[in-house]
Amino acid sequence: MSNNRIILDGCIQQFQELNELELENSEIFEVFSLFQIFKNSNLTFENIQSSIVDGSDDGGIDSIIILIDDETIENITELDDYNFKKNTNTKIIISQCKKEKSFKESTLDKLITSIPILFNLELPEEDLLKRFNVNVVTLGLLAREIWLKTATNGGKTSLEFHYVTNASKIEINQSFAEKKEQLIDITNGLFATNDTTFSNYSSKELLDYYQRHISSILELEFKEQPLFTSFVSDEQEQIGYIGMVLLSKYKKFLTSEDNEIREDIFESNVRHFQGNVDVNKKIKETILFDYEKDFWWLNNGITIIAENPTPFGKKISLQNVQIVNGLQTSYSIFNHLKLDENENRSVLVKIIINSDKKIIDNIIASTNRQSPVSPTLLKATEGIQRDLELFFLNQGYFYDRRKNYYKNQGKPLGKIFSIQYTAQSIESIAFSNPHGARANPTTLLKHDASYKRIFNPDRSFKIYLNCCLFNKSTHEFVLKIDDRSIKDKVANFKLHLAWIALHVLECKRNLNFSDIENIELGNYNNDVFNNSVQFLIEQIDTYLEKNTSNIINIAKSGEFTNYLKEKLVEIID
Numbered sequence: 001m002s003n004n005r006i007i008l009d010g011c012i013q014q015f016q017e018l019n020e021l022e023l024e025n026s027e028i029f030e031v032f033s034l035f036q037i038f039k040n041s042n043l044t045f046e047n048i049q050s051s052i053v054d055g056s057d058d059g060g061i062d063s064i065i066i067l068i069d070d071e072t073i074e075n076i077t078e079l080d081d082y083n084f085k086k087n088t089n090t091k092i093i094i095s096q097c098k099k100e101k102s103f104k105e106s107t108l109d110k111l112i113t114s115i116p117i118l119f120n121l122e123l124p125e126e127d128l129l130k131r132f133n134v135n136v137v138t139l140g141l142l143a144r145e146i147w148l149k150t151a152t153n154g155g156k157t158s159l160e161f162h163y164v165t166n167a168s169k170i171e172i173n174q175s176f177a178e179k180k181e182q183l184i185d186i187t188n189g190l191f192a193t194n195d196t197t198f199s200n201y202s203s204k205e206l207l208d209y210y211q212r213h214i215s216s217i218l219e220l221e222f223k224e225q226p227l228f229t230s231f232v233s234d235e236q237e238q239i240g241y242i243g244m245v246l247l248s249k250y251k252k253f254l255t256s257e258d259n260e261i262r263e264d265i266f267e268s269n270v271r272h273f274q275g276n277v278d279v280n281k282k283i284k285e286t287i288l289f290d291y292e293k294d295f296w297w298l299n300n301g302i303t304i305i306a307e308n309p310t311p312f313g314k315k316i317s318l319q320n321v322q323i324v325n326g327l328q329t330s331y332s333i334f335n336h337l338k339l340d341e342n343e344n345r346s347v348l349v350k351i352i353i354n355s356d357k358k359i360i361d362n363i364i365a366s367t368n369r370q371s372p373v374s375p376t377l378l379k380a381t382e383g384i385q386r387d388l389e390l391f392f393l394n395q396g397y398f399y400d401r402r403k404n405y406y407k408n409q410g411k412p413l414g415k416i417f418s419i420q421y422t423a424q425s426i427e428s429i430a431f432s433n434p435h436g437a438r439a440n441p442t443t444l445l446k447h448d449a450s451y452k453r454i455f456n457p458d459r460s461f462k463i464y465l466n467c468c469l470f471n472k473s474t475h476e477f478v479l480k481i482d483d484r485s486i487k488d489k490v491a492n493f494k495l496h497l498a499w500i501a502l503h504v505l506e507c508k509r510n511l512n513f514s515d516i517e518n519i520e521l522g523n524y525n526n527d528v529f530n531n532s533v534q535f536l537i538e539q540i541d542t543y544l545e546k547n548t549s550n551i552i553n554i555a556k557s558g559e560f561t562n563y564l565k566e567k568l569v570e571i572i573d
Contacts, residue, residue, distance in 0.1 A: 002168035020414035036209035053135035060110025088155030158195035301348030302326035439556035
């Protein structure tokens with residue numbers, strides 16, 4: 001075994017232990033690889049887990065990630081929040097991760113065959129299910145819908161293929177290279193684009209990504225020593241800095257180790273880069289052509305929130321940086337500034353030093369009201385969300401109300417729960433509505449009635465944590481199922497399975513909030529899970545025999561949930 005592979009195995013083991021992940025060898029390699037490749041993106045660990053579609057009948061596809069303007073989309077209901085325009089950029093990322101010692105042509109053969117079928121807009125859902133597993137079809141149909149909406153509104157769609165193995169290094173023959181180009185040509189023709197890429201990753205590349213840490217401490221250099229200012233509030237001194245920063249220095253501040261813009265410093269993209277809209281066209285023109293005026297004369301500047309400043313001369317070292325105003329300006333500078341010796345223009349930068357989460361949330365909310373944001377992010381600053389975050393922290397877990405906040409701090413991925421994951425867990429387990437949580441996850445947060453029903457400050461917060469942990473344990477049990485046919489069948493019913501398993505564990509037909517608050521999670525074992533799986537499989541098969549539907553539709557069906565409720569009495573008795 002090569003040094004690279006030996007070192008990589010050690011890194012993967014450490015990654016698994018530090019993040020407290022209960023995964024099998026092949027699955028931890030897949031999760032590890034995707035996490036490293038997308039480490040500095042806006043993807044959460046939950047996004048990566050949800051993207052995994054491998055199994056029998058996967059068509060050579062292990063993961064499908066769909067982005068609209070760099071925002072992850074996982075459900076068709078999320079499209080209600082998007083206004084597709086000419087400047088919309090959709091990206092479909094398809095990955096294959098195999099713990100194998102070489103890059104195999106058979107992987108490309110499968111993709112060359114699968115892609116034209118999966119993205120054939122004339123093929124209905126029923127025909128796709130004859131060829132691919134449920135997870136591939138579900139995300140494939142979502143990708144098709146987004147691609148169609150993007151194309152009909154004049155936007156652009158690009159595709160990325162990632163092929164990962166734990167080979168010592170990238171070694172491919174001429175036949176492999178030709179098939180790679182064939183796949184790119186087929187994809188470009190299918191999507192009417194010239195923006196398809198294919199990347200290989202070996203142990204060497206994965207180690208390189210692993211060693212690129214998410215930076216939480218950044219250094220900003222001003223043109224002159226910045227002005228120090230302070231403000232006394234509630235008998236506490238709040239401090240800040242104001243000054244001019246050369247455009248070249250500011251671009252350097254924005255640039256990551258791999259020469260990409262630092263996505264993590266924009267408060268998880270609460271306000272997204274709006275592309276080629278009018279205001280950005282003007283900023284671009286100012287950057288490229290208007291050298292007779294200083295840039296800050298024509299621009300409102302940048303507002304940064306940070307912690308633990310260390311000033312030394314013209315430079316300030318900052319921790320937990322968040323750019324809360326000036327995202328459009330920042331992206332425009334990063335994308336269009338040409339570095340040369342004659343560049344002497346500056347941008348106005350204001351730095352607020354504050355670690356009070358309530359104050360930070362108020363500042364973020366007030367500076368992000370001009371552009372539409374997702375329902376999840378809009379709810380993140382509410383009192384109950386802050387209280388839940390504190391409760392989870394006190395219990396040793398991390399409630400990620402601000403997307404990727406704890407990922408960027410390097411907290412164990414297995415202990416991080418998002419607002420949406422929590423809402424789905426409560427809705428499916430506590431309110432016996434797994435089909436609703438499965439079919440309309442964003443609706444739970446978007447509509448006030450469902451949001452207030454789920455997030456009730458008078459309810460014990462232990463219920464929220466227990467539902468998350470029970471849901472997580474169920475997912476981990478599913479990953480350990482040996483029978484691939486059973487594993488594929490229940491993959492679309494994990495929320496149903498958690499709901500069923502809790503009833504089996506408690507031996508009760510009906511569960512109330514007090515029951516959920518007091519469950520003993522340690523009693524959730526293989527016997528409980530296996531009995532629940534056997535029950536679920538039997539009911540799926542029986543229901544499909546009696547009803548003209550398919551497995552994707554019944555997972556979203558209230559009638560099927562009611563059918564399960566009736567049958568649940570039998571297994572409890």
